[in-house]
Amino acid sequence: MAEYQTILYQVDQGVAAITLNRPERLNAFIDQMLLEITQALKSADKDETVRAILIGGAGRGFCAGQDLDSLPETLGGHQLYDHLMDHYRPVIKLLQTIEKPILAAINGPAAGAGASLALACDLKIMAKTAYLLQAFNNIGLIPDAGSTWFLVRQVGYSRAFELAVEAERIPAERCLELGLVNRVVEPDALLPEARAWAEKLAQRPTYAVGLTKRAMNRALTSTLMEAIEYEAHLQQLAAQSEDFAEGTKAFKEKRPAVFKGK
Ligand code: LHQ
Numbered sequence: 001m002a003e004y005q006t007i008l009y010q011v012d013q014g015v016a017a018i019t020l021n022r023p024e025r026l027n028a029f030i031d032q033m034l035l036e037i038t039q040a041l042k043s044a045d046k047d048e049t050v051r052a053i054l055i056g057g058a059g060r061g062f063c064a065g066q067d068l069d070s071l072p073e074t075l076g077g078h079q080l081y082d083h084l085m086d087h088y089r090p091v092i093k094l095l096q097t098i099e100k101p102i103l104a105a106i107n108g109p110a111a112g113a114g115a116s117l118a119l120a121c122d123l124k125i126m127a128k129t130a131y132l133l134q135a136f137n138n139i140g141l142i143p144d145a146g147s148t149w150f151l152v153r154q155v156g157y158s159r160a161f162e163l164a165v166e167a168e169r170i171p172a173e174r175c176l177e178l179g180l181v182n183r184v185v186e187p188d189a190l191l192p193e194a195r196a197w198a199e200k201l202a203q204r205p206t207y208a209v210g211l212t213k214r215a216m217n218r219a220l221t222s223t224l225m226e227a228i229e230y231e232a233h234l235q236q237l238a239a240q241s242e243d244f245a246e247g248t249k250a251f252k253e254k255r256p257a258v259f260k261g262k
Contacts, residue, residue, distance in 0.1 A: 002043065006033035008058070009040045014051040014202030015195070016044035023059025026109060028067035034087040041094040051202035051261045053098070054194060055121060056105040065112020065135060088113060088145040095120040096217055099210025101201045105194035106181065109169075111135040116145035119154065122213060124181035125197060127190040131169040132180060138167045153220060154180055205243035206261030 002009070008019040018040045020027035027033075044050045057063055072079045095102055095117075104121035111133040118124055118132065134151070136143045143151065143164050151160035155178050163170060175181045185193050201209070211234045219227045238244055242262045250257035 002039055004036045004040065006030065007036045007040060009043070011044075011047065011050055013199050014049060015054055015198040016040070016047065016050040016052075017054045017056070017195075017198075018044070019056050019058050020063055021058045022067075023057075023061065025067060026061030026064035026111075027057040027059070027114070028064040029087075029113060030067045030070045031087055034091055038090050038094065041091070041098060045094070045098045045100070048261075051100060051204075051206040052198045053100055053102045054105060054198040055102065055117070056191070056194065057107055059108075061108040061114075062104075062106045062110040062130065063114025063117055064109060065114045065116075068139075084144055088116075092116065092120045092146045095122075099213055100206060101204075101209055101213070103194060103198050103201065105190055106130045106132075106172075107187070107190055109133060113145040113147075116143070116147040116150065119150035119180065120146055123197075123201075124175075125183045125185060125190065125194050126172045126175060126181045127187040128172050128184055129187050131171050132175055133169050134164045134167050136167065137165055154178075203259060204261075205241070205247065205257075205259040207241045207243060208238045211238050 006020070006022055008017070008021050010017045018037065020033065022028060022030070022033065041053070044053050072083050101123065102121045103123045103125065104118045106118050106124060106126040108127070108130050110118040110130065112135040115132045115134055134143055134147060136147070147164070148160075151163060155163070159178065170178070170180070172181070172184045176184045183193070215227070215231055215234050218230050222230065243259045246259060247257045
């Protein structure tokens with residue numbers, strides 16, 4: 001297994017847990033961390049024993065976005081553009097394309113590109129005391145690493161614009177109300193509940209879960225008729241899986257299905 005310096009990576013009970021681990025900086029991103037997250041996501045993708053991915057932060061923060069003390073030397077020319085394209089885009093792309101469920105456990109502040117990271121996950125569970133912060137406009141930048149895309153789709157244009165330009169802390173309960181996260185729990189319950197949820201997801205028919213993710217992401221940019229056709233195409237594949245055979249057999253035998261993710 002690869003050695004990581006800025007993250008922790010552990011596979012257990014079908015769950016790959018990736019923990020951002022620069023707690024003294026609220027897990028702000030440096031280049032190495034982004035490369036290590038990319039590497040860990042690729043490992044989790046390849047590893048057949050992994051059937052769910054859990055992303056969290058060490059210490060009191062989830063992720064404070066780009067480490068503002070380690071920006072590229074100069075920001076002229078295409079420096080910032082290259083930085084976003086080379087280091088951030090691969091992470092967000094993997095989160096969207098890995099055909100396994102990805103759960104964010106938001107333990108504390110998720111700011112700037114740290115909020116983008118959280119929003120890019122398929123599911124989000126959040127501590128009552130945590131918050132999202134579209135911090136970008138506060139320092140004269142625009143939402144990046146996918147935040148514009150996620151926000152307009154998840155809360156609609158006008159609210160997305162408000163969250164971005166007001167750039168205030170969005171408390172957990174408000175995140176829940178807006179549909180930005182799925183569940184809010186007491187801070188002490190976050191880790192156990194996130195882990196239990198991830199382990200439960202890892203028992204699901206992973207192939208069908210992955211195809212569901214593919215279909216829903218495609219649906220974000222397709223017409224209804226295109227979506228129906230794409231569903232039919234993927235359903236043809238799902239119907240050939242071992243899990244479909246097991247699912248229908250278990251139904252007839254009136255017992256819970258035991259899925260293998262194949
Ligand atoms: C930090 C950071 C941080 C360094 C906390 N950097 N040290 C931009 C440019 C280029 C390319 C790519 O993309 C981006 C996208 C972005 O992500 S831009 C947005 C960058 N992030 C921010 O603007 C958020 C900055 N952080 C904050 O506003 C606060 O830290 C929040 C509101 C997140 C938390 O506030 P507090 O709970 O009061 O904690 P704190 O501010 O005291 O932070 C704790 C320590 O972490 C502190 O260090 P210190 O040595 O004083 O204990 C901070 O300096 C450090 N830290 N975020 N992004």
